[in-house]
Amino acid sequence: MKGVVVTKNIEIVGESDKDWTDAVKVAVKEAAKTLRGISRVKVLSLTAAVKDNQIVAYRARVKVTFTVERE
Numbered sequence: 001m002k003g004v005v006v007t008k009n010i011e012i013v014g015e016s017d018k019d020w021t022d023a024v025k026v027a028v029k030e031a032a033k034t035l036r037g038i039s040r041v042k043v044l045s046l047t048a049a050v051k052d053n054q055i056v057a058y059r060a061r062v063k064v065t066f067t068v069e070r071e
Contacts, residue, residue, distance in 0.1 A: 006068040010035075011044065014060050020046045023060035037067035 014027025028041055042063040049057040 006070065007039065007065050008068055009063050009065050011061060011063050014062065016058050017056065018058070020058045020060055023058045024062055027060055027062045028064065031064045031066075035064070035066045037069065038064055039067060040065045 010031065012027045012031050014023040014025070014030065016022035016026050023046075024041065024043060028038065032038060042065075043060055044063055045061045047059045047061070048055045049059070
């Protein structure tokens with residue numbers, strides 16, 4: 001098949017002590033360690049861990065889309 005692009009999606013959770021934006025960046029950076037051809041990221045949910053009435057960890061569950069390499 002010529003001209004067909006195959007993509008896959010994985011879900012990953014990034015965590016940061018700074019903010020949710022950084023948590024998304026952490027997730028993409030972690031995914032990039034083992035994946036090539038990342039083309040987009042979709043934020044599925046944002047959560048936070050709370051201790052003593054303070055946010056101690058921001059978490060972002062994301063869907064990372066990447067292109068499958070074919071011969």
